[in-house]
Amino acid sequence: MTTPSIGRPHPAGQHPPSGEPLDEVDRRILAALIEDARMTNKQLAEMVGIAPSTALMRTRALSERGIITGFEAKVDLAAVGRSVQALISVRLRAHDRDQIDAFTARVPQLAGVLATFHTSGAVDYLLHIAVGSTEELRDWVLDNLATDPVVGHTETTLVFERIPGPGPLPA
């Protein structure tokens, strides 16, 4: 299980991924669509070695089972005016549940946030953000974190480069 439903409900409209294990064909479909989500169904079928109608059915089933969670275009950050990336570790001060929930609802949706990691250990959250300049970075932290009373401590680290990995499929 990923996130046991203790205390908080599941996000609306999402069923947990069905327990059926993936067969080789499903894994090849995932691999192909991770590589190029915009390939045609016919190309996909050929790549995987099945009929187009089968490819379509399988792909649909993977989406309906929640195994494929979406298809997204990746964009060059510099081209959209966000050439400065940073990782910001955040320790919260209070451990009042409502305040923490307010932080968790607000911060991950702020403009420039690429991902928020809720972590164990000394740091509570790690924010991966992208902004236009180091001046904007300073202002971002001041405006969005430093002024929040629930935030105890932050530490900002510049990211020189983000290197994508080989992805989540078994090697």
Added chain:
Amino acid sequence: MTTPSIGRPHPAGQHPPSGEPLDEVDRRILAALIEDARMTNKQLAEMVGIAPSTALMRTRALSERGIITGFEAKVDLAAVGRSVQALISVRLRAHDRDQIDAFTARVPQLAGVLATFHTSGAVDYLLHIAVGSTEELRDWVLDNLATDPVVGHTETTLVFERIPGPGPLPA
């Protein structure tokens, strides 16, 4: 500029994103394809308010200019047997350029690595990985990092949850 070409060549087959600024139509195309990379070109055209032939031309141009860097399917990590995520901060010991390059070539491509952040500050790299269990996590760190002589220190933090952000487009 994103990564000045000092010392190392540009990755093969990539031209830097052309300096032409994005107009409103381009930004709406990006927003739509970030939201759903598999929508048809016709849907995209309608959503953006242009003719299908124009949508196709613009989308192609965005890819050719390197502004769209790819289209990828997102998969549920638990469904592919990787329900445990971790962030591993890595400090290197030696500052010998060849050893660092060997590390940088090897580690980001290891099975389970979702992303590698090359960072400024006290930590040199932060690895975001996904594995099947905490036992696998322990073994992963031992096998891939602890035994590498160039690695000085690592610190592993469990990720309870990774919350996707609103993405990189200006709000």
Added chain:
DNA sequence: GATGAAAAGCTTTAAGC
């Protein structure tokens, strides 16, 4: 640079194995 029309190609459904 954007559009509309026509040809080529793709997706989708349903019936059959």
Added chain:
DNA sequence: GCTTAAAGCTTTTCATC
């Protein structure tokens, strides 16, 4: 669960604005 075939859409090209 897979395949085939046919109808309906979509993509793509290109002449035109």
